[in-house]
Amino acid sequence: MSSTVPSLAQMRASLPPEKDRLDSLWLRFVLRKLSFPVTWVFIRLGFSANYVSYLSMLVVFGGTILMSIDDYFARMLGAFLFNFWVLLDCVDGNIARVKQQVNAYGEFADAMSGYIAYAFVFLGMGIAAEHTKPIMPGVMNQMNFVVMGALASICHLTTRLLYKKFVEVTGQPTLGSGTKPNILFTNIGITGLLMPSVLVSAIFGWLHWVTLFYLFCWGGAGAYFVVTKIIAVERSTQL
Amino acid sequence: MLESNKNDKRKKVSARDICQCYTSEKARSDMVAQTWIYLVLRPISFYLTPLFINLGFSANTVTCLGLFPLLGGMALILLGSHSPLNFTIGAMLVNIWYLGDAIDGNIARFQGQTSKFGAILDWLVGMLYHTFLPVCLGLGLYLASPERAMLALGLDFPKWIWLLAGAVRLFAELLREVVSLGGRKIVGLKIVDQIDSKAKISLKDILPRIFPNFEIPLLLVSSLVGVLGFFLLFYTIYNLAILAGMILLALRKALLADQQRTKEGENL
Numbered sequence: 001m002s003s004t005v006p007s008l009a010q011m012r013a014s015l016p017p018e019k020d021r022l023d024s025l026w027l028r029f030v031l032r033k034l035s036f037p038v039t040w041v042f043i044r045l046g047f048s049a050n051y052v053s054y055l056s057m058l059v060v061f062g063g064t065i066l067m068s069i070d071d072y073f074a075r076m077l078g079a080f081l082f083n084f085w086v087l088l089d090c091v092d093g094n095i096a097r098v099k100q101q102v103n104a105y106g107e108f109a110d111a112m113s114g115y116i117a118y119a120f121v122f123l124g125m126g127i128a129a130e131h132t133k134p135i136m137p138g139v140m141n142q143m144n145f146v147v148m149g150a151l152a153s154i155c156h157l158t159t160r161l162l163y164k165k166f167v168e169v170t171g172q173p174t175l176g177s178g179t180k181p182n183i184l185f186t187n188i189g190i191t192g193l194l195m196p197s198v199l200v201s202a203i204f205g206w207l208h209w210v211t212l213f214y215l216f217c218w219g220g221a222g223a224y225f226v227v228t229k230i231i232a233v234e235r236s237t238q239l
Numbered sequence: 240m241l242e243s244n245k246n247d248k249r250k251k252v253s254a255r256d257i258c259q260c261y262t263s264e265k266a267r268s269d270m271v272a273q274t275w276i277y278l279v280l281r282p283i284s285f286y287l288t289p290l291f292i293n294l295g296f297s298a299n300t301v302t303c304l305g306l307f308p309l310l311g312g313m314a315l316i317l318l319g320s321h322s323p324l325n326f327t328i329g330a331m332l333v334n335i336w337y338l339g340d341a342i343d344g345n346i347a348r349f350q351g352q353t354s355k356f357g358a359i360l361d362w363l364v365g366m367l368y369h370t371f372l373p374v375c376l377g378l379g380l381y382l383a384s385p386e387r388a389m390l391a392l393g394l395d396f397p398k399w400i401w402l403l404a405g406a407v408r409l410f411a412e413l414l415r416e417v418v419s420l421g422g423r424k425i426v427g428l429k430i431v432d433q434i435d436s437k438a439k440i441s442l443k444d445i446l447p448r449i450f451p452n453f454e455i456p457l458l459l460v461s462s463l464v465g466v467l468g469f470f471l472l473f474y475t476i477y478n479l480a481i482l483a484g485m486i487l488l489a490l491r492k493a494l495l496a497d498q499q500r501t502k503e504g505e506n507l
Contacts, residue, residue, distance in 0.1 A: 105494045108421070115414055154413065158413065161366070164420035168420060168424075230363075233355050
């Protein structure tokens, strides 16, 4: 059995340098490095890339449920599970590459796991923030963070949807890989800054700030995207 | 035809001119994908479209103008707790927006203005309806007194169910769109097959799309009868089922595509 398990060096070698370079810093320097030994364990346990994708969906659901429970340790575990989801997201890719299981089915299953995370991570964070929010000044005290989390999730999904629709209609990607907006979104996004932020804020009770930050971040990104890309399409139509 | 339409800008446009631009392909696609538009709104729109063209409105302007009845209608639905009449007027305004959606298409075809920009704009406005209506309806029903017809039917749901239904439906709609677009990119196939342009359209083609096709008129009917809660619950469950079906279908298509690729590899 061990002869079929690739070595850590083989796993590292299977990762295209271009892909590694375009990942967020958190993913590149922390989770990706952790993912290689975890991948080794999963391969050793007989998991295929697709089964890891299915498991990652369950991990996101589990993380959301734990974040919804009004208990410090449940929240901590929830935040940990969200990070574990990103780790599994790396693991299924690693397995697919080293076992040469890259196919459309796996890619779609992996994408599905991502879509579920986009819908649930912010919602879970919002529910946890509602439990932990302190007494805040003025209007902020009236805020319902479950709604804020749901809105952040909607903004994230809508921005992603707009991007995909734009690509489909125009036939060209809007944010070229490696461009400044792409690097920014990747580093702030769900596999970037969000993950360490959730961990730290779950410890110190700052989840309400993180929820608000991501609501403005994705709301702003969506608005920026709509305005700039509609103008771009309008100009290209006129030419 | 389009050239002559552009050249004869000064000539008054009539309903017959608009009707002539309505191609049989478009009629076929309407019959299947937008049955309510095909049966009712399109014939009405033929008479209203010349009015907008003669006033100098472009297709995109009409799309943007449609935002007023749409947003106004959704705001009134949200304020349904003030008066049950708000639900009905709101639903009427949403239906007016839907009629405008038929008119802007007519203008675009007549003036040869079909563009990527118009397609994105039209889609964006449609997405506004799909994302905000469930939320407005859920909040409106949550804040309003229980509907009499629902009580008469013995359907006394707890109020939070409307908020939950609105939120679930919103997420189902968004995820369905993301999955559909993602599936097209990854699997390289349309998840739901297009109707063959030459094949005869049967009830089998129309029936699976009947519920989304009649959603907007049913919104008005439900508000008049007083069963908007039932409408919201039904479409929430329907959208969840469609989302689940779409995911399974996309996975199956991906699996078949992979098997095909493996077979081709073996043959080589």
